[in-house]
Amino acid sequence: MAAEDTASTRLGAGRQHLRPLKRRGLVLLRLTAIVFAVLLFCEFLIYYLVIFRCSWPAVKTPADAGGLGTPEPVLRAMFLADTHLLGAVRGHWLDKLRREWQMERAFQTALWLLQPEVVFILGDVFDEGKWSSSQAWADDVGRFWKIFRHPPHVQLRAVAGNHDIGFHYQMNTYKIKRFEKVFNPERLFSWKGINFVMVNSVALEGDSCDICSGAEAELLEISHRLNCSRELLWWLRPRLVLSGHTHSACEVLHGAGVLEVSVPSFSWRNRNNPSFIMGSVTPTEYALAKCYLPCEDTVLTTYCTAAGGLVLLTLVHAGLVASPFHFGWNMLRKFKTT
Structure with missing residues (x-):
């Protein structure tokens, strides 16, 4: 029984260790997708639009004036x-x-x-x-x-x-x-x-x-x-x-x-x-x-906005800044209770 408890404890610890790694991988994947989407828009799609x-x-x-002929x-x-x-x-x-x-x-x-x-x-x-x-x-x-x-x-x-x-x-x-x-x-x-x-x-x-x-x-x-x-x-x-x-x-x-x-x-x-x-x-x-x-100003504004968003997401993930969603939800709850 003691051996089984030890194995279970190690398995649980391993899973807990993997969760932060998976979370970091998902965050990195999202950041990469955002960067790719911004580059695709600013350097390719914007010309078509x-x-x-x-x-x-x-x-x-x-012929438009009602004339005859070819x-x-x-x-x-x-x-x-x-x-x-x-x-x-x-x-x-x-x-x-x-x-x-x-x-x-x-x-x-x-x-x-x-x-x-x-x-x-x-x-x-x-x-x-x-x-x-x-x-x-x-x-x-x-x-x-x-x-x-x-x-x-x-x-x-x-x-x-x-x-x-x-x-x-x-x-x-x-x-x-x-x-x-x-x-x-x-x-x-x-x-x-x-x-x-x-x-x-x-x-x-x-x-x-x-x-x-x-x-x-x-x-x-x-x-x-x-x-x-x-x-x-x-x-x-x-x-x-x-x-x-x-x-x-x-x-x-x-x-x-x-x-x-x-x-x-x-x-x-x-x-x-x-x-x-x-x-x-x-x-x-x-x-x-x-x-x-x-217009180049539009492209630069898009890049600056995207860069600001990436910095904010990184800070939220690192726990240095509260998530805007949670902050807004807490403000809404406080408003409802008053």
Whole structure:
């Protein structure tokens, strides 16, 4: 009998010893699940939730106005600007990792949800292209194609900005050719009967420099191909001018009655909420809409709230703080007894 009592005592002690371990394991499992859920939401799901609210703007066609004939095809185009991929000189590795992940998730999510046919990046693709070495340039280009990878049926076109080839007094033929080797150098891009003229605005200084004269001659040749008059805006007659560099979505109406829209920055490094422009374009009409990306303040607030909750749960488990549930239940009991 004594031996049986001893065995029972040891078994009971062993079970009591295992209970705290199981409790700790459950708490650790819950904390891990919360961390995983917060990371999944902030680094993946939030892009779908925000971009899902964007939709292509409706554009009027002759068929909508009661006209006869075949409806005009509508081209769906995304316009991005100022991605500013950080380089080897000014780009801290942690900042690069964070910003490039944000742009990659935003771009890939937009491709999947919105299904654009053409994507335009309007200058300042890279942050340090104006002074980067050949090796640094190759590294930046490799990271760009990883972030902005796209299926073959989607066209991606980019124009150079001052951060890609330097300001007017810094640019040279080598930097321009290096940029054009990565991106298609054609100035006139046509799709579904719509003409897009890709302009290197850095070369439009008007001081007759060699590069400037060459850029102006290219535009003049395009104007002849499109049967335009030299007296019209930029020797062309565009219905809409889209530009980057200002990091905002302001609008300017030129004297010729042509609207210029500045495409906002796609990078979280600027002070404004990152966004891009969605365009529904036909040969005769167009409609634009702005699509915002997740606000970084929302992500940071979510992380801070989750961190505070994890700290509170840890303190409650350690017995340093009373459980909010028990505290609320005790307060309710006291209220009922009074």
